[in-house]
Amino acid sequence: MPDRKTRAVMQALERFMRGECSAPAEKIVSDLFCPATRPACIIAPSMKSTASRSLVVALCLAAGISLAETKSAAPAADALWQKVEEVMNGMKNPKERPKSREEAMAMFKKGLEDFDAAVAKLEAKNPKDVRLWKARLFAATTAGVREKVGLPAKGELMKGLKEIVASAEADKDTKGEASAILVLESEREIEEGTLKGADWTKQAEAHLKAYPDSRLNQAIQRQMDTQKQMADLKAKPVDLKFTAVDGREIDLAKLRGKVVLIDFWATWCGPCVGEIPNVVAAYEKLHGKGFEIVGISLDQDKEKLESFVKEKGMKWAQYFDGKGWQNEISSRFGIQSIPAMWLVNKKGMLVSNDVRGRLEEMVEKALKE
16 A cells, blocks of 8 residues: 555646646645746646656556555566666656756656566566566556657557556556546546546446545546536536626626636646636637637735736736635635636526637637537
8 A cells, every 4th residue: 555645646636637726636746846046947847748747647656556565476577676666766866857847858868778678577477477477567658758758659558558457467556556547537528528527437436336445536536526516517507796896797698609718726736827818819819700718717815816817917807805825706606726718608607618729729619519
């Protein structure tokens, strides 16, 4: 079983994997890599990418796999497996912390090269060693990172996870980890339109039943709760009324016929600020065609908010109540991490709760409907 520190890493990085603001996650990533620098700058400018998320998943797995208790009849194989673990641990806890994203990527590249070499030696000595499935799990989660750090592609995340889950030789803990990551990664397909929410829920329920002790189950349960809430929200027009910080009266019911982005954000949220150029560009391009934005700010400093939106050219209305994470509107809609970018169609119906990275594309599509 993973120790308390490992469980804390896994739980805190859950949201960071999605590129969202979470103070515990940022602190832990910062502690692991570079306390003097923002983790989002060092590890991944865009945590929404599969490669970036996989990098963090791999680091989490390094924490857990290194603690696994394994047995082997061959002392030589034990020594080779120890080398595999040492490499994974070295990727999790580097002796020298990188000072830039480039150094972090170079470090991870070297770690993957050493990992490949260590695994190859173990496979050559004992190709049926069951611990190789743990290594394959680590390899699957780093598949999307390889090209990012300049290494040839080697396998694919979802395919690798499915192979582990289907294996008769892999131990239950390893299969449980693979199954959990598979469920969490599959949720993206709902927003992409390739998987129905009900089918994802069945997949998640099947995982929870088969692997009740998986350490990622709490994350899966939270995502199931979110999916249920989103399904309820999508069943009727979104009800949202407020007086903006500049005095404008906003009522979503009066914006029918327009496509509206509801942007939950804050000036102190790095990923939120990173999205602003894209949001401003989409607004300038599509506002005249029927695109509107309403901001829900989780800031606590009104003057800072007003100065910030003016500086960044954010012309749309902003809701502000100074309550931070206890913001009345974000709390009512169950927002637990930001940025959260919801798109409402011309009929006032929520069509997506995650348009980050594809805002302009989604808005143009909704405008044509």
